[in-house]
Amino acid sequence: MFIDRAKILVKAGSGGNGAVSFHREKYVNAGGPDGGDGGKGGNVVFQVDKHLNTLIDFRYKKKYVAEDGQNGSGKRCSGKSGKDLIVKVPLGTIIRDAESGEIMADMSDYEPVVLALGGKGGAGNQHFATSTRQIPRFAKPGVPGEMYWLNLELKLIADVGLVGFPNVGKSTLISVVSAAKPKIANYHFTTLAPVLGVVQVGMDDTFVMADIPGLVEGASEGVGLGHDFLRHVDRCRLIVHVVDVSGSESRDPIEDFEKINYELQNFDEGLASRPQLVAANKCDMASEEQIATFESYVKKQGLPFFRISAATTEGTRELVNAVWAKLQDLPPVKIYEPTFVKPDPVLQSESTRQFTIEKGSDGVYYVDAPFMEQIMQSVNMDDYESLQYFQRVLRESGIIDKLEEMGIQQDDTVDLFGFQFNYIL
Ligand SMILES: Nc1nc2c(ncn2[C@@H]2O[C@H](COP(=O)(O)OP(=O)(O)OP(=O)(O)O)[C@@H](O)[C@H]2O)c(=O)[nH]1
Structure with a gap:
């Protein structure tokens, strides 16, 4: 099962307590204070792991607690700091404060991000001797580590999103142009999770294509599976709109095309304004007349048109090359800026x-x-x-x-x- 939302608790380690201790040595009567400081608590750090592509693990393990710092001890010995806890997440995970909903981090690169800060260790009594207070019998306690409930949300970082009605051949297309092998079957909602495919263009050139499944009429208002999955395209720089030009499910290609665009528009104007390429699929089953009618309609919209057959792979190379060329002109994926301001206990x-x-x-x-x-x-x-x-x-x-x-x-x-x-x- 594909899980792309999770709620977890993170708690950084607390600082160790400072020690109360006095120097003891033979023949020395009143030794001065020598209580060491507590160690700092470990941080909870998030980092992208490129081998992960779901948040499923977070369903089974919900608490992430970093190590506490150790207490200080006599002879000015500081406690050991707690180890940081590294939490691995898939690329594209958005992390929000569950309480306020504000974004704490957007894991769209490989930089580690500290999300819960370990508490400072308390100062030992060695720091508290003054001329009037030579025997400080107190030390500072460690500060508790930060604790947050977090909502994780996975947004796939795909360069290109495939949209289109169910059964138009999106899964088939992605399977023939990329290394991903989605399950293909002739019933609706075959693809229950977005599938990512890495498409090889030249020796070192690749782009990531995401199959965005389950778009149907009303998807933007929550019908079918569309709404949940639509969230995965909002980072795509380019949309490939796949249409069944043969009308094999007795639907009209032009109507299909307009309905899907309407759903996109309703969901997110930014998304609908992303550049589109139109792939007329199932050309092997379509008549020349059907293809020509749709082609002239698409060209009137000023959009690039490709006739393809995912089943026979005809035209798919040309489509891939055009996608690659177009991507070269498009700016990088939008990055979400963190908006979260940590509440301050003081x-x-x-x-x-x-x-x-x-x-x-x-x-x-x-x-x-x-x-x-x-x-x-x-x-x-x-x-x-x-x-x-x-x-x-x-x-x-x-x-x-x-x-x-x-x-x-x-x-x-x-x-x-x-x-x-x-x-x-
Ligand atoms: N004749 C022909 N059949 C195709 C072509 N492309 C896909 N099909 C068939 O159409 C059916 C649906 O294809 P899928 O790739 O599963 O469609 P999809 O758009 O991914 O569907 P969902 O996952 O339900 O959104 C399958 O039976 C495919 O074999 C094509 O170019 N020509």
Whole structure:
């Protein structure tokens, strides 16, 4: 069975806890704190595997959990980091946050994508000794790893989609021009899953053709199997419209052609506007008159026309060559940009709204915001991402708004836990 949607849970590893430990040695009385840091939790990373072409495995295994970081220990020993978990998916898999539906990744190349970030390890007590606190009996716990429910959806990355009514010969055509061997039978909906075929043109030139099965009248409104399968063509750069020109199922080729285009149009205007080549199939069974009538109709539409017989392979080479030539002028497959913004635990918590700001007699704005304390410890002003996060917290917590309300100027100084900033706006 072909499965092209799946819902799974991913959880990155949590950070290990920092250790509370004190240096012990003969003849040394009060050793200093030497508790090591916890290790970082492993990430959940997605990567394309070109040997996969369905999401079927995700039906049986639904939870993907990366390793936790180990706890720190004495003698300043840091815990080991958890291993990343690599999840293999077929090329073209779209990954969405199941809750918001937003796109987190479009797996249309071989770049690995981190989808759930492992938690940071907690700091050991070695970091917390100060002149007034020489025996820190605490350490920081590790941060939990990110966890998401994800919807996976497989969109085949095919260059060319074959569309047409059932039984017009799409499966037969793909089987004679490519390495794919779909099952062929003379009943409707033979092809229950889109079949990909790799078509060899020259020594090194190939393109991918997808058989888009089950288009019938009303497909775009959900009749038959059409709607589900139509999703597979929306990445195709070119459409080959296959028509049974012999009318062997007592249908009219021109009507067929118009109905299918209507369904495409209803489903997605972008799809309907993709360039089309028209393949008049079953020419071996058709009369010259039937072929000529359809040919003149197609040419009036300004579309390239090919007479073929998938059964005898007549004309199929010419069609393949024309498809290849046309593909050379068409831009690459559209890529979906991720739209997902990760929810932030700090920003979601209620305490984030609790802060006070006072303007000192020295003109400095003193911000007291308990939730910022941990952030201030981890923010690295030289790291762009970390700085951006810092700014996001200031903005979304309302601190910036409040400062503006108080009439802060560009070069005024802001104090956060003893760290002073200018140009915070
Ligand atoms: N005479 C003749 N028969 C053909 C030709 N191409 C396909 N057929 C026959 O038409 C029938 C349907 O062909 P398929 O290739 O299964 O049709 P399809 O469009 O893929 O059908 P679905 O998978 O149901 O969408 C089969 O019996 C084929 O043998 C052709 O060029 N000439």
